[in-house]
Amino acid sequence: MTNAPAVDTRPIVAITMGDASGIGPEIIMKALARPDVYAICRPLVVGDARRLREADALTKTGLTVAALQEPAGATYEIGTVDCIDLGLIPAGHPFGQLSTISGEGAYRYIERATRLVEAGEADAICTAPLSKEALHAAGHKYPGHTELLAHLTGTPEVSMMLVAPKLRVIHVTTHIGLMDAIRKIEPGLVERVIARGHATLVKAGIAEPRIGVCGINPHAGENGLFGQGEEEEKIIPAVQACQAKGWSVTGPLPADTLFFRAARGDFDLVVAMYHDQGHGPVKVMGLEAGVNITIGLPVIRTSVDHGTAFDIAGKGIADEGSLIEALRQAVDLAPKRSK
Known part of the structure; x- marks a missing residue:
């Protein structure tokens, strides 16, 4: 034989x-x-x-x-x-x-x-x-x-995830202008992006991903002090919907401190609202070793x-x-x- x-x-x-x-x-x-x-x-x-x-x-x-x-x-x-x-x-x-x-x-x-x-x-x-x-x-x-x-x-819909040493970022919007991005962001889209990121990390072996969600405005709006209520209208309902599924999702958080905390190890994934919000920190952390993954x-x-x-x-x-x-x-x- x-x-x-x-x-x-x-x-x-x-x-x-x-x-x-x-x-x-x-x-x-x-x-x-x-x-x-x-x-x-x-x-x-x-x-x-x-x-x-x-x-x-x-x-x-x-x-x-x-x-x-x-x-x-x-x-x-x-x-x-x-x-x-x-x-x-x-x-x-x-x-x-x-x-x-x-x-x-x-x-x-x-x-x-x-x-x-x-x-x-x-x-x-x-x-x-x-x-x-x-x-x-x-x-x-x-x-x-x-x-x-x-x-x-x-x-019909995909998401961009960037991976660098100590940092993973998924984007709600990517290659559109900033004003167009803000108009495009809405709770259903934010929830779907979080869900795609969550599923990807679970598949990669992270059983309970810790996900931090960026705000749109400085200081995530600071309870309405900055912006026109975008965080309350566009982001918070999506975060609450994901939390209702039992997922570890936190936000909206000020982007400047969220990226620091994620690089420190507090989060497995950051959800960025627009292109430069997510790309800048990733490229500072590791342009030579950065990877772009299309999710969905x-x-x-x-x-x-x-x-x-x-x-x-x-x-x-x-x-x-x-x-x-x-x-x-x-x-x-x-x-x-x-x-």
């Missing part, structure tokens, strides 16, 4: 190349030169094999790039980068410059990765950075990855928490730390394959 071959339980993570004119190709090659990445997952790049080879020359990683049409041909062995090759980027395409070619590529990589996960050929998506301006120039009018993935998966999609998606860095693209000096952390988060959140 022969033993059946061992099943590889490492999740397959589809890594999208992002904007080919930015640092995405370089940080991918640097990350995939590390054996510890292969110890936790099977990385499958969705992008352009020729561009990755150019990035290899820049970073001097000495890796082989295997150009594939389908995942079945991947070997997932250290030393070889398996790439679903869409062949969209011409040879010698300039780094560090806004390009509609790169914008179109960024869209197509995400589209293909999404279909791979939906077909069961990958378990999660990890995205290198794209340029919103290039994406728009190519005719894809989405504010960023989060909204694009929501469209591709037919998901039918597919797992994590991302670096930095941009395309056109100013250093093509120099081979970009830091891959955030991408490695994003891969770790994707592995933690991905459905577990049977042994």
Whole structure:
């Protein structure tokens, strides 16, 4: 009687190349030169094999790039980068410059990765950075990855969670102006965002997450002294609804002290009301190791928490730390394959 071959339980993570004119190709090659990445997952790049080879020359990683049409041909062995090759980027395409070619590529990589996960050929998506301006120039009018993935998966509402050392933040609103954000915030939306964050942390192994909710105004309105009653109208009913479920939800609290308390360990998650309220503290705490997670999609998606860095693209000096952390988060959140 022969033993059946061992099943590889490492999740397959589809890594999208992002904007080919930015640092995405370089940080991918640097990350995939590390054996510890292969110890936790099977990385499958969705992008352009020729561009990755150019990035290899820049970073001097000495890796082989295997150009594939389908995942079945991947070997997932250290030393070889398996790439679903869409062949969209011409040879010698300039780094560090806004390009509609790169914008179109960024869209197509995400589209293909999404279909791979939906077909069961990958378990999660990890995205290198794209340029919103290039994406728009190519005719894809989405504010960023989060909204694009929501469209591709037919998901009506998602949330952005940022993770940095000692801090997790989920956002009620993201890529809209401040006045529009305040108008958009309402109790039902706040409650749904808290619920998505709570469910994500429970899935990640935190049985009873402690959640702190930011106010909108300075000092969370200070009992009506600041603002026009936004905390009472828009936030408190949602907090009370979540508390009625038995969850540990506190707020609204002044954002300046809440982030300090969360970094100290008093809370497992902060609920930010708008983009800069949440992004600023996270990027101060750990830009290089920050991770962006889209919550509420039918597919797992994590991302670096930095941009395309056109100013250093093509120099081979970009830091891959955030991408490695994003891969770790994707592995933690991905459905577990049977042994």
